[in-house]
Every structure is written in structure tokens, then in C-alpha cells.
Amino acid sequence: MSEYAVEMLDITKTFNNGMIVANDHLTLRVKKNDIHALVGENGAGKSTLMSILFGMYQPDSGEIKINGEPVIITDPIKANQYKIGMVHQHFKLVQVMKVWENIALGVEETSLKIFTNQAKIKHQITNIMDQYGLHVDLNAKIEDISVGMQQRVEILKILYRNADILVFDEPTAVLTPKEIDNLLMIMKNLQAKGKTIIFITHKLEEIKKVATKATVIRLGKNVREFDVKEIKGNVLGEAMVGRKLVKVKNKDHTHGKKKVFEVINLTVKKESDHRLNAVENLSLTIHEGEILAVAGVEGNGQKELIEAVTGLLKPSSGGIVFKGVNINNTSIKKRYEMGMSHIPEDRHKYGMIMDFNVLDNIVLQSIDKKPFTTLKMINQNEVEKYGEQIIHQYDVRGSRNGKALSRSLSGGNQQKFVVGREINRAHDLLVVVQPTRGLDIGAIEYIHSQILAEKAQNKAVLLVSYELSEVMSLADNIAVINDGRIIKTLSANKVKRAEIGALMGGSTLTQKGVNLHE
Structure with a gap:
């Protein structure tokens, strides 16, 4: 018996009649019951390699072995037969169908080969949920559950098909920090139950938390395999990008006096329940050359605030003033023409x-x-x-x-x-939400430098990010949001991480026994 669950040997894959080389004689070996990280820049060939393992592409050359046996994986059905499952970066779920229907789709238990045996399917899924600690409402529609819950559904889909080799393709790119922690715990639990996991990610701290080995690829070629416990400093990130990394940080917190953008006593109803307010009496101001970051746990009104600012939602009261003009009733097109740019959180729905x-x-x-x-x-x-x-x-x-x-x-x-x-594009205000979600460490460095260049050019920037390190690296001022209200606005060059964290959680700054300024 081989010690490896997966061996992808000398794999080459090209596209566009050989003009694009996605994988160039790549080799990946993953030991059984390991969590093995596959690391590289955006476009390095990671997802292509895993799509070959899952049967979505066929390699031009090379060999695949599963548990030591040479195999040819012609399609995802064949991959399932070899007990390979894949959680894709962009989920493959039917939004209007229920959770249990999505999990069993294509492999439904039937009675008389006609009727779906709903009770038996739910019983089998419940057993899996109990075994792996992956609980979710089976009767909920996909469109009504959170992104984190949707990811659980994707994991349950592959476990329902008895997968032993699990591929996670950038699974944390669309998750909140709390959801990321939950997912990493789930991965460790899956490993404890005997599963082998290939983990595609750009986030080095996640690799250090769960992975045993890390294979770095760059421009479709092998760079190096690391023993994760021996990684020090930025060696992994520098192997990814092929150069020394520079930490980008806002060192000049001054800005102009002219107001570019104001939100005045804004109230926005929740889309899911118009009886409730998602944003309530919220006010903030951004000046020329100022980066104002809104920091908070996801789901505290950030989404509705940005949708009101950009014209996707109409506020129920309050004002949105851009360059001295109340734009509450202004179309999205007109807001763009006035000089507003918007990098949306959901690039697929609103960005392209x-x-x-x-x-x-x-x-x-x-x-x-x-x-x-x-x-x-x-x-x-x-x-x-x-x-x-x-x-x-x-x-x-x-x-x-x-x-x-x-x-x-x-x-x-x-x-x-x-x-x-x-x-x-020409603009005076940049509204940016999660700008580096899903980006590799080199791209993050560049995007951060471009956002700071906006400040240098006297542009106003409204930044919403759930990455506290990103907020603290870029912002001049930080408005902490909790339950749809701005709790406090803090100067970024004076505030401590613990102080922001306490406010984000709704705590006061005078908690007994807690020194928030250490």
C-alpha cells in the first residue's frame, strides 16, 4: 500500500492551442490523512491542477495515482468513484432548492425508482452532520442561508458521496473571520476522522494552523515543498511571489478639511424584514485625502450601508451627501457620473x-x-x-x-x-468593500499601495473590510459599527487592536480587569 493518497506526477495542461500553459510538468504528492496546502499566486495553476484531479479537465501529459494505483479520471462522476470530492471556490448550489435537495442532487435515494425517499435521505445526512459536527437546517432554501452555511452544504455534498479525499479550493475567501475559524476546526475534525485534505489558500496564517505540508507553485511550475512547522517569517509568501515582500502601511494620517462625502442620520430597512432596521441613525463624514474604514463583525449593517450609498437600496430616512448634493434619489448611473467608484463585496453579482x-x-x-x-x-x-x-x-x-x-x-x-x-476611472470617492478578498499576498500588497495612492491624490475613500489587519494598515480613521450604529470613530494612528475588537463585539472600553490600551 502506498503512503500517498494522491500523486499527480509531471502534469502538464495547456489552453488555447498551447498558448496558455496552466500547469507545466507539475508534481504533487499528498500523504494519507494529511492536510496538504497548495499555495501560489492568483493564476499560478492551483485550481487547474485540482480540476484535473476532479476530472473537470484532462491533462495533456502526466500521470495520476490514487492510493498508489494509476487512474484516469475522465469526469467528476469518475472522481466520485475514486472517493474524491471538491468544494469549489464559487459554490455549485441551486439557490431555490432546499439544503437536503442540493446535498442529494444526482444521487437521490428513490422508492420504486420514481419517488424521492426524502425521509431516508434526511436520515443519512443527519447521521453525517452528527458525525462531523456540520449542522445546518435541511429544509432551508440555499438563498436564505449564510455563505458559511452554504459552504457546509458543499462539504456535506461530498461526504454524502463517501469522499475520502477532499479538495478545498480557496474555501475561506468568502467567509467572515468567525466562519473561517469554524471551517478550520471542521477541517481538523475531518482529518481526525481519517480524511485526506488538499487545501488551496493564500492565507499563510491558515496554513500554519491546520496544514502539515505546503507545496508552492508559481507560473504553473513547482517551486518547493515545505514542512509547515519549520516555516519562519515570510519565506512561504516570498516563495509564492518570487521576491521580497514589502509591508504596505499608511504612515501619514493627515487629510484635507474639505468634506467630500457625508452620511447624515441614515436609516435603512433590512431587505429580509422591512419591519427591522439594518442601519439606524448612522452618520459619518469623509474629507479629501481621507481613508475612513468601517470596522465590524459582518452582518451589523455594513452591507445595507454600502447598498444605500451606492444606490442599490433606498434609505427610509436620513441623507447621503456627495460633493454637497443630496443623492438619496439619484440613480446609480448618475452617482458614477458624479465621480463615485464602487468595488463591490460580491464581484459576480455587482461587479461584472x-x-x-x-x-x-x-x-x-x-x-x-x-x-x-x-x-x-x-x-x-x-x-x-x-x-x-x-x-x-x-x-x-x-x-x-x-x-x-x-x-x-x-x-x-x-x-x-x-x-x-x-x-x-475618474472619481472623487472610492467606495471599496473587501478589496483583497481572494487575492494572493503579492496582489494584496499592490492593491493596498493603490488605495494609499488614492489618499495621496486627495481622493476620499470609504473602506469596509472584515480583515482588522487591513483596516489598521490603511485607515486614517476607523468607524466601528455594531447593530447598525456607529459606536465610536477612532484615529487609526492611536487605536489598539484590542480596543477595536472590544467595540466590534459591543463591549465598553471600561471593562473591569481588561486593559485595552496595552
């Missing part, structure tokens, strides 16, 4: 049209204006010139000079061109 190519998405808001349109005719040369500039500047990989469909790019590369589009 998935079946448009990259170039078309980059010029989406401005396609009817010069230089992209002249005399009602689209100037394709100008579209390509501008689009390729952003693709090059933000290192958007796999775009085929912008001709590739947006849905064909990795999540990180989709995020890069959305960020590039919004920062590069």
Missing part, C-alpha cells in the same frame, strides 16, 4: 457580467462615452488599449489580452480587473 469578456467588463460603465464611442460607433482600438493597460498594471492572468470570458478567470484575477477598473 460573467459572460462578457474582460475588455467589455473593464469599459462597462463608460462604453457610451469618448474615447470608447465616437459618433455612436464603438472604437475597439481604444477599448483594447485601455483594457490592456489595466490588465498589465494589475497583472490579470489568463485574460488572453482581454478576450477571455470573465467567468473563465480565477476569482482572484476577476477581482484584480474589477479593482483596476474602479480605481483607474
Whole structure:
């Protein structure tokens, strides 16, 4: 018997008639019952390699062994037969169907080969939930549960199919910090039950918490395999990007006196229940050259605040003032024309049209204006010139000079061109939510530097991030939100992490026995 659950030997995979080399003679060996991290920049070839293991692509050359036996995995059904399951970065769930229906979809237990045996299916799923501590409401619709719960459904799907080898493709990219901690505990629990896990991630702290080994790939090639317990400093991150990393931090907390943007006593109803307020009597002000960060646990009104600011939701009371004009009743298009840019939290829903190519998405808001349109005719040369500039500047990989469909790019590369589009277009206010979600450490470094460049150019920035380290690295001032209200606004150059954390949790700053200024 082999000591390895998975061996992918000398794998090569190309696209576009060999013009794009995604995997270049890559080798990955994963020991049984290990959590093995697969690490690399956006577009390094990680997801392609795992898609080959799951049968979604066929390699041009190379060999795959499962438990020491050579195999040919022609499709995901074949992968399931070899007890391989995959939790994709973007979930494969039917939103209008119930949880139990999604878990059993395609392998339903039936009576008389006609009727779905709902009771038996739910009983089997409940046993799995109890065994692995993965509880979720089986009768809830997918569209009504949180992202973290949806991910549990994806994990239950593969466990329901008796998978022993589990692939997690950037599973924490869409989760809150609390949900990330829960997922890491679930992974350790799965390992304790005898499962083998391949963990694709960019987050080095997560690797150190759960992984035994880490394989780094860059530009489709092997770089090095690490023993995680021996990793020190930034050696893993530097292996990913092939250079020394620079910590980007806001060191100048001064800003102009002119107000660019104000929210005045804003109240916004919850989308799910209009009897309740998601945001209540909230006020904040942003000046020229100021980065104001809103910090809080996800679900405390940030989503509704941003949707009201950008025109996706209409507030029930209060004012939103941009450059001296109340924009409560102003269209989204008009807000863009006034000089508002928006990097949305959900890039798929609000940031792009998935079946448009990259170039078309980059010029989406401005396609009817010069230089992209002249005399009602689209100037394709100008579209390509501008689009390729952003693709090059933000290192958007796999775009085929912008001709590739947006849905064909990795999540990180989709995020890069959305960020590039919004920062590069003319604006006075940048509204940015989770700007580096799903990005590798090198891309995060660059995006952070671009956000600080906004400040240097006297732009106003409204930043919402659930990454406290990101907030503290970039902000001039930090408005802490809890239950739809701003609890306190703090100067970023004076505040301590513990102080923000206490406020985010709804605690007072004078808790007995707690020194929040250590």
C-alpha cells in the first residue's frame, strides 16, 4: 500500500492551442490523512491542477495515482468513484432548492425508482452532520442561508458521496473571520476522522494552523515543498511571489478639511424584514485625502450601508451627501457620473457580467462615452488599449489580452480587473468593500499601495473590510459599527487592536480587569 493518497506526477495542461500553459510538468504528492496546502499566486495553476484531479479537465501529459494505483479520471462522476470530492471556490448550489435537495442532487435515494425517499435521505445526512459536527437546517432554501452555511452544504455534498479525499479550493475567501475559524476546526475534525485534505489558500496564517505540508507553485511550475512547522517569517509568501515582500502601511494620517462625502442620520430597512432596521441613525463624514474604514463583525449593517450609498437600496430616512448634493434619489448611473467608484463585496453579482469578456467588463460603465464611442460607433482600438493597460498594471492572468470570458478567470484575477477598473476611472470617492478578498499576498500588497495612492491624490475613500489587519494598515480613521450604529470613530494612528475588537463585539472600553490600551 502506498503512503500517498494522491500523486499527480509531471502534469502538464495547456489552453488555447498551447498558448496558455496552466500547469507545466507539475508534481504533487499528498500523504494519507494529511492536510496538504497548495499555495501560489492568483493564476499560478492551483485550481487547474485540482480540476484535473476532479476530472473537470484532462491533462495533456502526466500521470495520476490514487492510493498508489494509476487512474484516469475522465469526469467528476469518475472522481466520485475514486472517493474524491471538491468544494469549489464559487459554490455549485441551486439557490431555490432546499439544503437536503442540493446535498442529494444526482444521487437521490428513490422508492420504486420514481419517488424521492426524502425521509431516508434526511436520515443519512443527519447521521453525517452528527458525525462531523456540520449542522445546518435541511429544509432551508440555499438563498436564505449564510455563505458559511452554504459552504457546509458543499462539504456535506461530498461526504454524502463517501469522499475520502477532499479538495478545498480557496474555501475561506468568502467567509467572515468567525466562519473561517469554524471551517478550520471542521477541517481538523475531518482529518481526525481519517480524511485526506488538499487545501488551496493564500492565507499563510491558515496554513500554519491546520496544514502539515505546503507545496508552492508559481507560473504553473513547482517551486518547493515545505514542512509547515519549520516555516519562519515570510519565506512561504516570498516563495509564492518570487521576491521580497514589502509591508504596505499608511504612515501619514493627515487629510484635507474639505468634506467630500457625508452620511447624515441614515436609516435603512433590512431587505429580509422591512419591519427591522439594518442601519439606524448612522452618520459619518469623509474629507479629501481621507481613508475612513468601517470596522465590524459582518452582518451589523455594513452591507445595507454600502447598498444605500451606492444606490442599490433606498434609505427610509436620513441623507447621503456627495460633493454637497443630496443623492438619496439619484440613480446609480448618475452617482458614477458624479465621480463615485464602487468595488463591490460580491464581484459576480455587482461587479461584472460573467459572460462578457474582460475588455467589455473593464469599459462597462463608460462604453457610451469618448474615447470608447465616437459618433455612436464603438472604437475597439481604444477599448483594447485601455483594457490592456489595466490588465498589465494589475497583472490579470489568463485574460488572453482581454478576450477571455470573465467567468473563465480565477476569482482572484476577476477581482484584480474589477479593482483596476474602479480605481483607474475618474472619481472623487472610492467606495471599496473587501478589496483583497481572494487575492494572493503579492496582489494584496499592490492593491493596498493603490488605495494609499488614492489618499495621496486627495481622493476620499470609504473602506469596509472584515480583515482588522487591513483596516489598521490603511485607515486614517476607523468607524466601528455594531447593530447598525456607529459606536465610536477612532484615529487609526492611536487605536489598539484590542480596543477595536472590544467595540466590534459591543463591549465598553471600561471593562473591569481588561486593559485595552496595552
